[in-house]
Amino acid sequence: MTTTELDDLREAWRVLDRRLAVDVELRLEEARDRRLRRTEATLRPLAWGQAALAIFGLAILLLGASAWIDDRGNPAVFAAGIVLHVYGVLTMIAAGSTLARIRSIDYAAPVLAIQARLVALRRWYVGWSRFVGLAWWLLWIPLVIALSRPEPAPLEPSQAAWLVGSALFGVVGLLVTWAVHRWLRDPARAELERRLDDGAAGRSLLRAQAEIESLRAMEDEHGGRE
Amino acid sequence: MRQKQHTGQAAEQAAFTARLEQALPILRKVAAAYGLTTADRHDLMQEIALQLWKAWPRYDPARAFSTWTYRIALNVGISHLRRSSGARRPAVALGELPDDPVAGTGIDPVLEEQIGLLRRLIDGSNGADRALLVLHLDERSHREIAEVLGMSETNVATRLSRIRQRLRDGLAVHNHDRAAPRTKETTQ
Numbered sequence: 001m002t003t004t005e006l007d008d009l010r011e012a013w014r015v016l017d018r019r020l021a022v023d024v025e026l027r028l029e030e031a032r033d034r035r036l037r038r039t040e041a042t043l044r045p046l047a048w049g050q051a052a053l054a055i056f057g058l059a060i061l062l063l064g065a066s067a068w069i070d071d072r073g074n075p076a077v078f079a080a081g082i083v084l085h086v087y088g089v090l091t092m093i094a095a096g097s098t099l100a101r102i103r104s105i106d107y108a109a110p111v112l113a114i115q116a117r118l119v120a121l122r123r124w125y126v127g128w129s130r131f132v133g134l135a136w137w138l139l140w141i142p143l144v145i146a147l148s149r150p151e152p153a154p155l156e157p158s159q160a161a162w163l164v165g166s167a168l169f170g171v172v173g174l175l176v177t178w179a180v181h182r183w184l185r186d187p188a189r190a191e192l193e194r195r196l197d198d199g200a201a202g203r204s205l206l207r208a209q210a211e212i213e214s215l216r217a218m219e220d221e222h223g224g225r226e
Numbered sequence: 227m228r229q230k231q232h233t234g235q236a237a238e239q240a241a242f243t244a245r246l247e248q249a250l251p252i253l254r255k256v257a258a259a260y261g262l263t264t265a266d267r268h269d270l271m272q273e274i275a276l277q278l279w280k281a282w283p284r285y286d287p288a289r290a291f292s293t294w295t296y297r298i299a300l301n302v303g304i305s306h307l308r309r310s311s312g313a314r315r316p317a318v319a320l321g322e323l324p325d326d327p328v329a330g331t332g333i334d335p336v337l338e339e340q341i342g343l344l345r346r347l348i349d350g351s352n353g354a355d356r357a358l359l360v361l362h363l364d365e366r367s368h369r370e371i372a373e374v375l376g377m378s379e380t381n382v383a384t385r386l387s388r389i390r391q392r393l394r395d396g397l398a399v400h401n402h403d404r405a406a407p408r409t410k411e412t413t414q
Contacts, residue, residue: 006362006390009347012340013255013363020254020267027268220243 032215036107039114039211046125046204047102053132054095060143061088067146076163077149080142087139094128111216118209126200134177138170242282246275249295255364256296259348259356260303262310270306274299296361296374304353347393358385 064084071077101121105114141163184193198206253271261267277298285294348356354375361371368386372379 006386006393009340009344009393010363010365012337012344015337016258016341016344017251017255020258021251023264024254024268024271220246 028219031218032111035211035215035218036114039208039215040105040107042204042207042211043102043105044204046202047099049202049204050095050098050102054092054099057088057091057095059088060084060091063146064088064142067149071149076145080145083139083142084146087135091132094132098125098128111212111219115209115212115216118205118212122201122205122209125202125205126197129200134174137173137177138167141166141170238282242279245291246278248291249278249299252292252295252299252364255360256299256303259360260307260353266310270303273306274302277302293370293374296366300357300360300374304357307353307356343393343397346396347389350392350396351389355385355389358382359389362386362389 061084064081064087066081068078068081068085071081098121101117101124105117105121107114109117145163183189184196253274256274257267257270261270278295281294281298285291348359351359357375358371361374366374368379368382371382375382
């Protein structure tokens with residue numbers, strides 16, 4: 001190289017830029033993989049929780065089944081057994097479905113698609129976990145009945161009064177919960193509702209969503225990626 | 227009210243993201259000129275993006291976006307270089323590290339030599355001259371360079387001619403050094 005002018009270096013400058021562009025893309029890919037692995041890891045506690053919940057559902061199912069099969073002659077125990085059986089089945093289905101949704105997340109998909117799957121998972125999880133939780137306003141009554149076997153077969157008047165009182169208490173509890181839920185729907189209380197919703201979603205899902213959100217921001221910063 | 231604010235912020239962020247995508251080549255070029263190592267260049271790109279976001283509310287759409295971006299990016303680059311020099315960080319240039327993905331493949335020796343020359347020229351320049359080089363190599367007019375750097379067009383031309391002279395001098399020394407061993411071999 002004997003003569004080189006400044007303008008001759010433009011091609012070298014363009015080559016350097018292209019190489020750096022490739023490097024930026026590689027780094028982005030590495031960072032993306034790292035974050036996706038972290039997202040997958042943060043969902044693991046939720047998956048374990050669902051497995052535990054499915055086992056709990058199975059236990060309730062077995063308790064309910066044994067109650068209605070063994071005590072068909074006692075209407076209260078029979079009804080309690082059926083209710084517990086149904087609740088156990090529904091809990092197992094819900095937990096299994098949540099597990100399937102967690103497993104079906106394709107981490108090779110575009111970030112926006114993963115984000116949409118997490119939003120859907122959260123909506124589903126928060127929705128049914130409300131049902132699972134709220135059911136206990138009344139569900140503890142059949143549970144106590146099923147667990148108190150083989151105590152007095154037909155219900156005595158005092159026990160019947162207890163049953164009605166407990167049911168009323170549960171219904172009032174449910175109504176109050178519903179009223180609070182309605183009250184929270186006011187846009188003025190959106191922040192409080194969001195916090196409660198975050199609480200219901202649990203730390204695992206929130207962290208996974210935060211990871212994906214930061215990945216999306218990173219990709220945006222580097223010019224988007226689909 | 228809060229929802230409106232949130233929607234406004236989201237729209238603002240989307241507008242910025244779209245603009246930033248356009249500005250990415252500028253960020254890369256400035257990082258290439260002022261970053262010392264691969265990791266350093268990436269950090270610098272992040273820093274520039276952050277400063278652009280902070281300055282975004284003050285951006286006047288009537289003015290050229292590239293000029294605004296260059297001005298901020300080069301200021302960040304110059305400050306970064308000053309900090310790096312203060313910390314006496316090793317100046318590892320682009321294309322010099324064997325594991326540097328930006329290093330050349332050596333397929334075109336002339337081009338690789340030019341890249342080496344360019345790197346030496348950049349590394350031997352101070353912050354302001356690097357800014358001038360980046361803009362000139364990016365085929366910006368003297369007028370545009372003057373606007374970005376806040377100097378007169380005459381000043382731009384003078385400084386560029388000094389850089390050209392430095393390049394010629396450097397090249398002369400380089401050619402002399404390369405020729406010297408050959409001459410020695412011939413005489414022996």
